[in-house]
Structures are given as C-alpha cells and as structure tokens.
Amino acid sequence: MKLKMKISALLAGLLVSAAAVGMAHSGSNVPPLAPLGDPPIPLDNKQSDAKIKLGKMLFWDPRLGGDASTGCVTCHEPDQGWAFSDSLSRGYPGTVHWRNSQTVINSAYLGKQFWTGSASSNESQAKSAATGAVAGNGESDVMEMRLAFIPEYRDLFKKSFGTEYPLIADAWKAIASFERTLIHNNTPLDKYLRGDKKALTPQQVRGMSLFNGKAGCIACHNGALATDEKYYNLGVPPAERWEDDGLAQITFRYEQYAKGVTQKMYRKIKDDAGLYYRNKEKADMGKFRTPPLRYTKYTAPYMHNGSFWDLKEVVEFYNAGGGSNDFTDGTMAKNKSPLIKPLGLSEKEVDDLVAFLDAFSGEELVIEAPKLPNYAPLPPPASN
Amino acid sequence: MKAISYKTRVSRVLFAGAIGVTALSGAIIAGENEFGPVGQIKVDAKKAELGKRLFFDRRLSGDAALSCASCHQPDKAFTDGLALSKAYPGSKGFRNTPTLMNTATRKNWFHDGRLGTNLNDVTREMITEDYIMNMDMRLMQERLKQDPVYVKMFKDAGYGEPSNGSVRKAIPEYLKTLTSRNSPFDKGEMSESAKRGFALFKGKAQCASCHTGANFTNDKAYNMGVPENPEIWSDPMRHMTYAAFGVFMGIENILNLRRDVGAHVLTHKADGSDIGKFTTPSLRELKYTGPYMHNGTFKSLFEVVSFYNQGGGQDKNKDATIKPLNLTFGEQQDLVAFLEALSGDVLNTKEHAWKDEIPTNYTAIKNWRAAKN
Numbered sequence: 001m002k003l004k005m006k007i008s009a010l011l012a013g014l015l016v017s018a019a020a021v022g023m024a025h026s027g028s029n030v031p032p033l034a035p036l037g038d039p040p041i042p043l044d045n046k047q048s049d050a051k052i053k054l055g056k057m058l059f060w061d062p063r064l065g066g067d068a069s070t071g072c073v074t075c076h077e078p079d080q081g082w083a084f085s086d087s088l089s090r091g092y093p094g095t096v097h098w099r100n101s102q103t104v105i106n107s108a109y110l111g112k113q114f115w116t117g118s119a120s121s122n123e124s125q126a127k128s129a130a131t132g133a134v135a136g137n138g139e140s141d142v143m144e145m146r147l148a149f150i151p152e153y154r155d156l157f158k159k160s161f162g163t164e165y166p167l168i169a170d171a172w173k174a175i176a177s178f179e180r181t182l183i184h185n186n187t188p189l190d191k192y193l194r195g196d197k198k199a200l201t202p203q204q205v206r207g208m209s210l211f212n213g214k215a216g217c218i219a220c221h222n223g224a225l226a227t228d229e230k231y232y233n234l235g236v237p238p239a240e241r242w243e244d245d246g247l248a249q250i251t252f253r254y255e256q257y258a259k260g261v262t263q264k265m266y267r268k269i270k271d272d273a274g275l276y277y278r279n280k281e282k283a284d285m286g287k288f289r290t291p292p293l294r295y296t297k298y299t300a301p302y303m304h305n306g307s308f309w310d311l312k313e314v315v316e317f318y319n320a321g322g323g324s325n326d327f328t329d330g331t332m333a334k335n336k337s338p339l340i341k342p343l344g345l346s347e348k349e350v351d352d353l354v355a356f357l358d359a360f361s362g363e364e365l366v367i368e369a370p371k372l373p374n375y376a377p378l379p380p381p382a383s384n
Numbered sequence: 385m386k387a388i389s390y391k392t393r394v395s396r397v398l399f400a401g402a403i404g405v406t407a408l409s410g411a412i413i414a415g416e417n418e419f420g421p422v423g424q425i426k427v428d429a430k431k432a433e434l435g436k437r438l439f440f441d442r443r444l445s446g447d448a449a450l451s452c453a454s455c456h457q458p459d460k461a462f463t464d465g466l467a468l469s470k471a472y473p474g475s476k477g478f479r480n481t482p483t484l485m486n487t488a489t490r491k492n493w494f495h496d497g498r499l500g501t502n503l504n505d506v507t508r509e510m511i512t513e514d515y516i517m518n519m520d521m522r523l524m525q526e527r528l529k530q531d532p533v534y535v536k537m538f539k540d541a542g543y544g545e546p547s548n549g550s551v552r553k554a555i556p557e558y559l560k561t562l563t564s565r566n567s568p569f570d571k572g573e574m575s576e577s578a579k580r581g582f583a584l585f586k587g588k589a590q591c592a593s594c595h596t597g598a599n600f601t602n603d604k605a606y607n608m609g610v611p612e613n614p615e616i617w618s619d620p621m622r623h624m625t626y627a628a629f630g631v632f633m634g635i636e637n638i639l640n641l642r643r644d645v646g647a648h649v650l651t652h653k654a655d656g657s658d659i660g661k662f663t664t665p666s667l668r669e670l671k672y673t674g675p676y677m678h679n680g681t682f683k684s685l686f687e688v689v690s691f692y693n694q695g696g697g698q699d700k701n702k703d704a705t706i707k708p709l710n711l712t713f714g715e716q717q718d719l720v721a722f723l724e725a726l727s728g729d730v731l732n733t734k735e736h737a738w739k740d741e742i743p744t745n746y747t748a749i750k751n752w753r754a755a756k757n
Contacts, residue, residue: 066514066518067473067474068473069474093447094446094449095523133446137518137520139518141628141632142475145625145627145631146624243752244752246530247745247746249748250523253526253529257526266757267756270753375620377618381640
C-alpha cells in the first residue's frame with residue numbers, strides 16, 4: 001500500500017513536470033527534459049566485467065598512442081571533467097589540437113561522437129582519437145603489437161574476446177565498454193524530474209522555466225539527454241589562438257588539408273567550418289552539434305573551441321543573440337540559426353538560468369587510476 | 385695537394401648547382417665493377433642546402449623528438465654507433481643503422497633491400513614509418529610553412545611554397561653530397577699491410593665477388609648465416625617493433641618467429657629459401673660505422689673477417705659460396721688494414737652538416753586573418 005502510494009506520487013510528479021515543460025515551451029514540438037535512464041549497449045559489444053576492467057586500463061594506457069606518451073586520459077582527464085581545461089585540447093606532443101575536448105561522461109548515450117558527429121560510436125571515436133595526427137598519432141599495427149607483449153593484457157583480451165593475441169579493434173571495444181560505465185544520471189535535475197521537489201532550489205526552478213520558455217534553450221537542449229543531436233551555427237567567435245599562436249595555426253591548416261577541402265577553400269578559410277568538412281555543403285558551414293548539458297559544471301571551457309570560460313559567459317552569449325563569425329556574416333556563408341535571437345533576459349534571469357544549469361551536474365565522478373601492466377618478453381613459441 | 389684539388393672540384397660543383405645543373409654525373413666515378421673513387425655527384429646547391437636543414441630538423445618527426453640526423457650522425461659517417469638503432473619513442477629498432485655515405489649510388493635501400501626505386505621513396509618511408517619518424521606528412525608540410533626560413537629556402541630552391549613533394553626531393557639532393565673522399569685507397573696511400581689485404585680481398589678471400597665497384601657492393605642480398613642478435617627477442621620493445629614491421633610486410637606466423645627474415649619481405653618465396661638474406665653493404669667508411677652486419681652483431685672488423693674466414697655462420701639457407709677461407713692470422717690483419725683504408729674524410733663540417741640552430745617552436749603568422757593560407 002505504502003509502496004503503491006509512493007509510486008503514484010512519483011508518477012504524478014513526473015506528469016506535472018512534463019506538463020510544466022510542455023506548457024512552458026509553447027508552439028514547438030520538442031521532447032521535454034526528462035530523467036536520464038541507462039545508456040544503450042550495442043548488441044555487438046555487450047558489457048562484461050573483464051572487458052570493462054580492460055577498457056579502464058586501456059583508457060589510461062599511453063601505449064595506445066604514437067610515441068607511448070598519450071592515452072585517452074591525456075585529453076580526457078578525470079579531474080578536468082574527463083575533458084581538458086583549455087580552450088583547445090592538448091594534442092599530440094609537438095602539436096595542439098584545434099577543438100575543445102569534450103567530456104567522456106555520458107558520451108555513451110550519444111548517437112554520434114565528436115563536435116560534428118564524425119564518429120558513429122564510442123568504439124570508432126576511440127580509434128579516430130588514438131590515430132589522428134594531432135591527437136594520439138598512433139598506428140594500428142604498432143599499437144596492436146604493443147598489447148601482445150603485455151601478459152596481463154593477453155589474458156584480459158582472451159577473457160573478453162576469446163583471442164590468442166589482442167586485436168586493436170577489440171581495444172576500442174573494451175574502451176567503449178568502460179566509457180559506458182561513466183554515467184551521470186542522478187543529478188539534482190534527474191532527482192527533481194523523478195519527483196524530488198527539493199532537489200532544485202527555488203532559483204533553479206525559476207531558471208528551469210526560463211530554460212523551457214523565455215530563453216528558448218529547450219528548442220535544442222531537449223529530451224532526456226538535453227540535446228537534439230542536431231547541428232547549428234550560433235555565431236561562436238573563432239578561436240583566439242589562431243590569431244597569435246604558431247602551433248595552432250599549423251594545426252588549423254593541417255585540418256583543412258586533412259579534411260579534404262578544395263585548394264581554393266584551403267587558401268581562404270580562417271575559421272572552423274564544422275559540419276561542412278563532413279559533407280562540403282556550404283549551408284552547413286560553422287555548424288556544430290548541440291552538446292548535452294550534464295556534467296558541464298566540471299567541463300569548462302565551453303563551446304567547440306572553448307571560447308567561454310564559465311557558464312555565465314555562455315548564457316550571456318545567448319542572451320545577446322549569439323555572436324558572429326565568417327559563416328554568419330557572409331564572409332563565407334550566412335548560416336546563423338534563426339533560433340538564436342536576443343533573449344532580453346534581466347541580470348537576475350541570467351543568474352537564475354546559470355543556477356539551473358548547475359542542476360545538470362551532481363557529484364564529481366572520481367575514479368582511481370588503474371595500475372598499468374608492464375611489457376614482458378614473449379614466451380618461446382610452442383615447438384611443432 | 386689532393387685535398388686542395390678536391391676542394392676545387394666542390395666549388396665547381398656548387399657553381400654548377402647554382403646555375404641549375406642537376407644531372408647526375410660522376411666526374412671520376414669508377415665503372416660498375418671497377419674499384420676506384422666514388423666520385424662527386426653534381427647537385428643543385430640550393431636544393432641540397434634546403435635538404436641539409438631538413439635532415440637536421442627534429443620537427444620532421446611526429447612528436448618533434450627526432451631528426452634524420454638523430455640516427456644518421458655525421459661524426460659516425462651517418463650512423464649512430466649502436467648495434468641496433470634507437471627508433472621513434474615508444475618503439476626500439478631491430479636493425480643496425482646503415483651509413484648514408486654514397487647512398488645515392490645504391491640500387492636499393494635498407495638491409496633487406498625492400499625499396500628499389502629511388503631516394504624520394506626512401507625519404508618518404510623514413511619520415512612516415514610509425515617506428516621511425518611517425519610523421520603525418522600533411523602536418524609536416526604545415527609545420528614547414530610556419531617557418532619563414534623554410535618559406536624562403538623552398539622558394540629560392542625553385543620549389544615554390546613548402547610541400548611534402550619538395551621535401552622528398554630536397555633531402556635526396558642533400559644525400560647526393562654525401563660521397564666518400566680522400567681515403568688512403570682513393571689517394572693511393574695505402575700501407576703495405578693494406579695493399580696485401582687488397583690482394584687477398586680480390587683473390588683468396590673472395591670478398592670482391594660481392595663487394596664490388598666504387599662503393600664495394602653489388603647491391604644484392606645473400607645469406608651468410610649471420611647469428612641473430614638475441615636482444616631483438618629478449619627486449620620486448622625491439623621484438624614488438626620487429627613484429628609490427630613483419631605484420632605490415634605480410635610475414636606469416638610472425639609471433640612464432642625468432643629471426644629476422646631479411647629480404648624475404650621483398651621476395652616472399654613460398655619455400656622460405658630467401659629467409660635470412662641481407663643486402664651486401666658498402667665497405668666505405670667502416671672505421672666510423674661499427675658495430676657491423678644488419679643487426680650489429682660484430683663489434684670489430686676483425687670479428688667480421690674471422691666470421692668469413694670460418695665460412696660464415698650456421699643457416700640452412702646459407703649461400704653456397706660462403707666457405708672457410710683458411711686465412712692466417714696475419715692475412716686477416718691485412719684484410720682489416722685494407723678495409724680501414726677505405727675510410728676517408730668525416731663529413732661533419734658546415735658543408736655537410738647543418739650547424740645553425742633550428743628553432744623548435746613556431747612564430748605566429750602576423751595578420752593571420754588577412755594572410756592567404
């Protein structure tokens with residue numbers, strides 16, 4: 001009886017909040033914010049304890065990189081929000097990356113990875129990051145063979161995948177399995193949306209109404225994940241480092257070259273054209289995927305190039321109606337999203353909204369670094 | 385006096401380069417099977433100068449840790465003095481660094497002879513190979529475009545803006561300048577012992593059946609039963625580097641092998657009879673290029689000569705011509721004296737080695753937004 005009542009109270013709470021969301025955002029059919037459930041697990045890479053243990057070690061292991069000095073963790077540092085706290089990600093030694101490192105937390109829910117959705121899964125994201133020249137710069141042959149010379153890894157790969165010697169594709173699978181355990185779905189907002197009315201402060205509740213209403217955030221940051229996973233140009237300004245940092249200029253040009261734009265475009269492009277690199281459609285210049293909002297408390301700086309150092313700056317950017325760049329002002333294109341307009345939020349409303357954004361983050365996710373096993377000589381071959 | 389005449393020749397070569405003559409012509413080059421000086425190769429001076437700076441520039445490797453000169457050091461006739469080379473960080477080499485002296489006269493490259501086209505391809509292989517310099521050449525191009533010194537040097541050399549293709553031309557142009565000169569053998573100033581050694585070399589010891597021509601090599605591969613260097617199999621980093629190479633070269637059953645298959649990577653004979661063949665090395669500049677053999681297994685030339693004297697090593701694929709030579713101790717010493725007489729000038733001055741500082745950072749291009757990429 002008691003249990004039943006609890007459940008109905010919970011259900012009522014859910015319905016009320018859903019209704020409030022739906023009402024608040026009139027005139028558009030977007031899914032409301034909702035508590036986040038469990039991440040999807042792909043049928044071809046089911047979770048197992050051995051695999052998760054292995055994936056965790058591999059996530060930290062710098063031998064999955066070109067010169068054995070860079071692992072996943074190099075640009076996804078647990079104490080930097082499982083991201084990297086600089087505008088542009090660290091990059092391989094001798095380079096700097098050209099985009100902001102995104103958090104690994106909750107990446108398991110995303111349909112596509114990277115700022116322009118260029119990887120279709122955590123598995124393929126891991127591979128791209130480990131092999132890209134300004135990221136891991138590793139070569140599959142070499143990384144695979146390194147794993148074969150680590151007895152603990154031979155055992156764990158065998159337990160996880162049944163192979164005699166590790167295969168590099170299985171390394172990406174194991175890392176993805178580990179990443180699917182890095183889940184953040186019990187935030188104050190999740191609790192609130194599940195019916196705990198005390199989980200948000202009154203200020204945060206006001207901020208939520210703005211999020212769903214006047215500020216229009218919900219138009220893109222919607223659903224359980226707070227992203228529609230679509231691509232928009234908000235007029236985020238170009239990275240400052242391209243103006244005055246030789247290393248960043250090198251990487252910028254390299255990316256134009258590596259992403260296969262025409263020579264004409266290579267010569268004149270001066271900002272990150274985003275989704276354009278994937279399909280070469282002018283209409284997609286400067287567009288980036290709506291990022292999810294959970295765990296953002298720990299992942300500063302923000303936006304695809306880390307232009308903003310705190311969430312208030314981000315909110316003020318939106319309040320001002322976004323910004324401008326070469327792909328909004330007609331230099332290269334005029335692709336600014338029509339959804340981005342001055343919001344007319346008062347200073348108090350800005351603070352309310354910022355306070356609400358804080359509710360997307362719960363306790364910091366801390367994990368002890370694993371002990372990494374050493375290389376050992378390969379046992380003599382079985383005589384035959 | 386000889387040294388002076390050599391210098392005169394160099395200035396003529398440089399002058400010819402300056403007016404754009406790039407044809408390869410050995411003024412006093414020895415014939416295919418004749419012994420004699422290697423001779424100079426005409427180069428385009430500006431292209432070679434650019435190639436020299438590139439050769440000494442660590443920014444040509446992925447993490448900017450290594451230049452070509454890290455392993456090919458001028459003081460050691462462009463080798464590194466190690467039995468097994470160092471390789472890119474995170475890997476360890478499984479072969480001995482070969483000299484680059486006279487490399488432009490070779491017919492194929494690497495101890496297994498796996499490239500037989502040209503130094504353009506060799507340059508590409510060295511820069512991009514994961515265990516060597518691990519460089520994405522697209523990123524390399526953009527690094528070079530960021531250095532005003534290179535922008536000018538590429539332009540002055542007639543290459544236009546810095547590009548991957550031009551790097552692969554400029555470095556070989558520099559390598560053409562690395563030719564042997566002024567050895568006692570070339571100058572006719574050999575000791576009596578070395579002279580006796582030369583006679584043995586051509587006669588009783590039969591060295592000249594493979595070590596022929598001005599560069600003392602026929603560029604062909606043979607199996608002499610050189611023992612394996614056990615460090616390749618006991619050091620997991622060397623072993624894994626070799627195994628990754630083997631996978632890339634299509635060698636079967638690689639993790640059960642405990643030997644360097646050599647030229648088999650090129651010829652892939654089904655019966656495995658080509659396993660353990662390695663290309664005849666040049667005998668020039670040996671004084672500076674030890675340890676010896678493809679895996680650095682012999683520390684001294686006397687060890688090498690003794691090895692041949694006993695009829696090489698043990699291998700089922702051993703070449704039939706490798707038999708005991710019955711040389712006396714004195715004859716072996718004479719042979720060593722002759723081999724040493726094939727070493728000449730060390731090319732470690734400014735003429736062949738880049739001595740100016742090469743920056744390791746990059747200045748920003750001013751007014752970047754207005755500049756054409």
